[in-house]
Amino acid sequence: MARRSTPERIVEAAVRLFAAKGFDATTVQEVVEAASVTKGALYHYFGSKDDLLFEIYRSLIGRQMADLDRIIAAGEDAATTVRRIIVSLVETTAESVDETAVFVREMHKLDAERMAAFRAERRRYHETFRAVVEKAQADGTFSARVPADTAVLIALGVVNQLPTWYRPDGPKPPSRLAAEIADFVLAGLRP
Amino acid sequence: MARRSTPERIVEAAVRLFAAKGFDATTVQEVVEAASVTKGALYHYFGSKDDLLFEIYRSLIGRQMADLDRIIAAGEDAATTVRRIIVSLVETTAESVDETAVFVREMHKLDAERMAAFRAERRRYHETFRAVVEKAQADGTFSARVPADTAVLIALGVVNQLPTWYRPDGPKPPSRLAAEIADFVLAGLRP
DNA sequence: CCTCAGGTACCGACCAGTCGGTATGTCCGC
């Protein structure tokens, strides 16, 4: 039998198809065929096609928030913290390009309740990141040339855009890309 | 009668709806109702729902390419040129948030032929922008800390991500936002 | 009276989700 559990296989197939064709353009039938299960099995584990989509978001956001918390808890200086946040973000994104692509494109399809939950998480991420930049700007470690919130928006914007041009088989390994992006952002914040 | 021509009204309504609900989730019926026309009128002017989508891309890309060519033709120094490219991009994007949002989210739905045409245009934009940065890096005007292509990818990434967080009624006017983003990018390129 | 702009009724395809079923455990009283 297959190594992965049935629900895992279903989510995997769904991510691949949603990333390639979009959520609406992918039929439940295609998902079950790609996962080698039946419709019955899918609806046994997931309440609806939307639930499947939400499951993808949940796991991605969960990983990113955990990384952020870990980095903040380490309590290093601002430049190191910012570098680590960006590197971690770029690397997770690179290894989950499909998830991120689906996420960025179809996020607005969440229903009101889930959208609220998602916004709260994103807000927390954003505020935490911004606080690091603001503190460093206040004590002169970073330049205040550009407001902290714009800097954060720029950094997060780059990462979310990554799935549109990043190719796993491209010339630059994710670690190299992560370092370059971090360098650029830090250069922008340098006094 | 309405001021705008029928096809213009149709495209306008389509952009608004596609941006709000997504292309697939919007029915042709909703578009014609929002535009106060009938299905017959829509199919009189557009061959298919996809044609409508393509029309949105075409006009947006056309405007951006024209702006770029105009800026390059002015032949100013690298820093001014880069600033102008970013400002022009941010401002067009801000005044066409809906178009850009649709574009970023649904671009992958283009058929092979149109996708190829689009990629060629994007490539030209990218290469033109990169050439400016590379030249300035070669003569020492810009730092070569971060490769030119990464810098360009970052700059364009920020702009494409703009529709997800930019609000026309937000505290910062587009010109201010454009200036901040340009400042940040130029700071990242400063020797 | 013919063409062009627009209107309207309708069709065929498709798709998310349902539902009645089976097969395989597993726990428990006796």
Added chain:
DNA sequence: GCGGACATACCGACTGGTCGGTACCTGAGG
């Protein structure tokens, strides 16, 4: 150590509704 009650995991034919697109109509201007 066995029968029966219940649960878990899955199957796949079917349906009710939806939607893009089409065929045909109308009315006005030249």
